[in-house]
Amino acid sequence: MTQTTRCGFAALVGAPNAGKSTLLNRMAGAKLSIVSPKAQTTRFRVLGILMRGASQILLVDTPGIFKPRRKLDRAMVAAAWTGSDDADITLLLVDARTGLTEAVQDIITRLAQAGRTTWLVLNKTDLVPASALLPLTAAITEKLPVEHVFMVSARTGGGVDDLLDKLAASLPEGPCLYPEDDLTDLPDRLLAAELVREQIFMQTHEEVPYGTTAETESFQERPDGSVRIEVTIYVGRTGHKAILIGNGGQKIKMIGERARKQLAGLLERPCHLFLNVKERSGWDEERARLRAIGLDDVP
Numbered sequence: 001m002t003q004t005t006r007c008g009f010a011a012l013v014g015a016p017n018a019g020k021s022t023l024l025n026r027m028a029g030a031k032l033s034i035v036s037p038k039a040q041t042t043r044f045r046v047l048g049i050l051m052r053g054a055s056q057i058l059l060v061d062t063p064g065i066f067k068p069r070r071k072l073d074r075a076m077v078a079a080a081w082t083g084s085d086d087a088d089i090t091l092l093l094v095d096a097r098t099g100l101t102e103a104v105q106d107i108i109t110r111l112a113q114a115g116r117t118t119w120l121v122l123n124k125t126d127l128v129p130a131s132a133l134l135p136l137t138a139a140i141t142e143k144l145p146v147e148h149v150f151m152v153s154a155r156t157g158g159g160v161d162d163l164l165d166k167l168a169a170s171l172p173e174g175p176c177l178y179p180e181d182d183l184t185d186l187p188d189r190l191l192a193a194e195l196v197r198e199q200i201f202m203q204t205h206e207e208v209p210y211g212t213t214a215e216t217e218s219f220q221e222r223p224d225g226s227v228r229i230e231v232t233i234y235v236g237r238t239g240h241k242a243i244l245i246g247n248g249g250q251k252i253k254m255i256g257e258r259a260r261k262q263l264a265g266l267l268e269r270p271c272h273l274f275l276n277v278k279e280r281s282g283w284d285e286e287r288a289r290l291r292a293i294g295l296d297d298v299p
Contacts, residue, residue: 003053003054004054004173005054005055005056005173005174005175005176006054006055006056006168006169006171006172006173006174007055007056007058007171007172007174007175007176007177008057008058008087008088008089008171008172008174009058009059009060009086009087009088009089010057010058010059010060010087010088010089010090010091010167010171011060011086011087011089011090011091012024012059012060012061012091012093013090013091013092013093013107013111014092014093014094014095014104014107015094015095015101015103015104015107016103017095018093018094018095018123019093019095019123019124019154019155020061020093021046021061022154022155023093023121023123023152023154023160024046024048024059024061025048026154026157026160027048027050027057027059027160027163027164028048028049028050028059028183028184029050046060046061046184047059047060047061047184048060048061048183048184049178049182049183049184050164051176051180052164052165052167052168053168055167055168055169055171056171056176056177056178056180057164057167057168057171058177058178060086060087085114085116087116088117088171088172089117089118089119089167089170089171090111090116090117090118090119091118091119091121091163092107092108092111092118092119092120092121092140092144092146093121093123094120094121094122094123094136094140095123095124096122096123096124096125096127096128096132096133096136096151097124097127097128099136099139100136100139100140104140105143108140108143108144109143111144112143112144112145117147118144118145118146118147119146119147119148119149119150119166120137120140120141120144120146120148120149120150121149121150121152121163122136122137122149122150122151122152123152123153123154124153124154124155125151125152125153125158125159126153126155126156126158127153133151137149148166150162150163150166188219188227188267189216189219189229190216191263191266191267192216192219192229192231192259192263192271192273193214193215193216193231194214195259195262195263195266196214196231196233196255196256196259196273196275197209197212197213197214198259198262199254199255199256199258199259200212200214200233200244200255202258203251203254203255203258204243204244204251207240208235208240208243208244211235211236211237211240212233212234212235212236212240212244213233213234214231214232214233214234215231215232215234216229216230216231217230217231217232217276218230222272224270225269225270226269226270226271226272227267227269227270227271227272228272228274229263229271229272229273229274230274230275230276231273231274231275231276232275232276232277232278233275233276233277233278234278234279234280235277235278235279235280236279236280236281236282237279237281238279240279241277241278241279244277245277252275252277255275256273256274256275259273260272260273
């Protein structure tokens with residue numbers, strides 16, 4: 001007996017730092033979306049492609065939803081809602097530790113108005129007492145009708161298989177939209193820039209990661225099978241440039257080395273990565289810069 005082929009989109013939506021990117025990577029079994037302990041790391045939609053039996057689950061990781069201030073912020077929030085609006089199932093991811101925050105309440109209000117199929121996924125449940133989970137679930141489902149509730153830990157993988165099995169069985173019947181061995185639709189050029197940006201988040205602090213962006217300027221295949229990549233890091237302030245470069249260039253060297261190792265593992269070939277830091281005040285209001293990092297223009 002042949003299994004019914006199913007294929008559809010499931011969007012991960014939530015407040016910043018709910019663990020969406022960690023959950024996407026856990027579900028996909030590969031690093032597709034960059035992760036850091038800081039909020040608002042993800043800036044654009046990332047698609048993870050996952051086969052589960054005869055079902056192709058297309059997981060959409062979206063930026064955390066928050067009150068936007070700059071054009072970059074508005075584009076990030078717009079990308080998040082577009083991901084949800086286009087999905088067959090919206091997975092509302094809530095950090096079980098922080099619970100029903102104002103940011104979560106705002107998202108719930110918008111989802112309730114949209115009336116789309118929504119599942120509640122409580123994340124980081126390994127870090128809170130079990131007795132706290134039912135009251136939190138009740139408080140959320142009182143405001144938003146959800147089809148299913150899952151308790152997971154993206155960090156440990158607890159509960160994730162149950163969520164994947166239910167997704168695989170619930171998506172619409174239809175043929176796969178992507179080759180079965182694809183992991184993501186993210187271009188290698190964008191992946192390279194994102195891995196550099198992840199290391200900026202990991203190696204610098206306070207406002208520096210939020211005031212920078214990374215763009216791949218050159219991506220050249222070499223005859224020996226390796227690839228030569230040039231990435232420019234734009235910073236909004238002179239002081240940020242000095243912090244990124246570090247004493248004697250040590251900081252930028254560490255960022256490049258760690259990003260190169262990650263990229264070589266994902267691309268499965270040697271990578272030669274060259275970084276350049278440029279000061280560009282107001283880059284986060286420039287249309288060209290936002291398009292370069294995969295965001296659509298917003299007013």
